[in-house]
């Protein structure tokens with residue numbers, strides 16, 4: 001009897017380990033920009049490859065300028081993005097305009113490339129209602145600050161798309177810390193149960209503010225959390241834009257073909273602080289770890305890959321840098337020129353039809369504002 005129990009325990013462990021071991025990291029181009037997985041190469045034209053690089057360079061400049069603008073007091077909340085460009089931009093690049101993005105606070109770049117004007121991104125950072133007043137036809141909502149909460153909303157949006165017979169997907173992002181939230185599990189489970197066309201992306205940048213992922217969970221990968229929800233999960237090198245693109249593109253194809261949701265973990269790193277509110281990364285990250293991830297820089301590796309193909313050079317890079325700087329200058333001026341917000345503005349964009357209790361408040365503020 002005793003030996004049977006022993007064997008049974010051993011079997012459980014073995015079965016579990018087999019599942020964990022299946023989550024290998026998908027990589028297509030390595031740190032040197034060399035293709036290591038030819039068979040997984042996405043079908044992208046030269047122009048598309050260049051466009052992806054352009055967006056990554058542009059976004060790195062936007063990050064640098066946003067940090068300066070924040071320090072000058074010209075922006076409010078800002079969560080730095082350098083290091084996460086492949087994870088953020090290649091995932092958005094794999095989507096179509098009709099797909100719906102439910103972002104977290106660090107996902108402003110995806111919003112911009114999905115159609116949000118830069119001036120509105122700046123206004124969102126300032127807490128101005130116009131920042132959350134998403135233009136008609138741009139399929140996204142303002143970023144969620146409550147970590148993991150947008151996973152639930154995404155399951156709902158995806159189910160709504162399915163019920164309306166749309167050929168589109170709902171996509172959301174959270175960080176490694178977000179995967180410890182109850183909302184994360186509820187969202188992926190619900191989407192799995194209802195076979196909803198959702199893509200759940202976990203940008204594992206190794207830290208939830210100062211908490212390392214090793215203290216966040218006993219799980220070896222975050223992708224394996226998909227198993228409990230009965231949906232496919234994949235871990236990709238989040239510093240490799242092509243690996244991210246392929247994983248999201250294939251998840252999208254499966255979703256619109258009625259094959260349900262996917263969980264994608266991108267292994268990435270944020271080079272800057274958590275936000276500009278004052279955390280000091282040197283207190284929770286070693287310079288050795290920073291150096292290790294600097295070598296994986298998505299811009300450096302993609303630049304090498306494109307240069308080897310004769311698709312990128314210094315002139316092209318400088319053109320993008322100048323364009324980004326110019327756009328930012330114009331957009332921050334537009335944000336500055338936007339009239340100060342009134343309480344009535346905020347109330348009037350909240351609902352399609354204003355509920356009676358808000359109508360009362362609206363009238364009170366309208367009266368005050370007219371004085």
Ligand SMILES: Cc1ncc(C[n+]2csc(CCOP(=O)(O)OP(=O)(O)O)c2C)c(N)n1
Nearest residue numbers: 106145146147175176177178205207208209
């Ligand atoms: C439900 C909830 N709990 C706590 C917080 C405070 N908080 C803000 S960001 C953050 C860390 C999030 O880390 P992660 O999910 O890894 O995302 P990252 O910031 O690294 O992109 C925490 C705990 C929050 N916003 N929401």
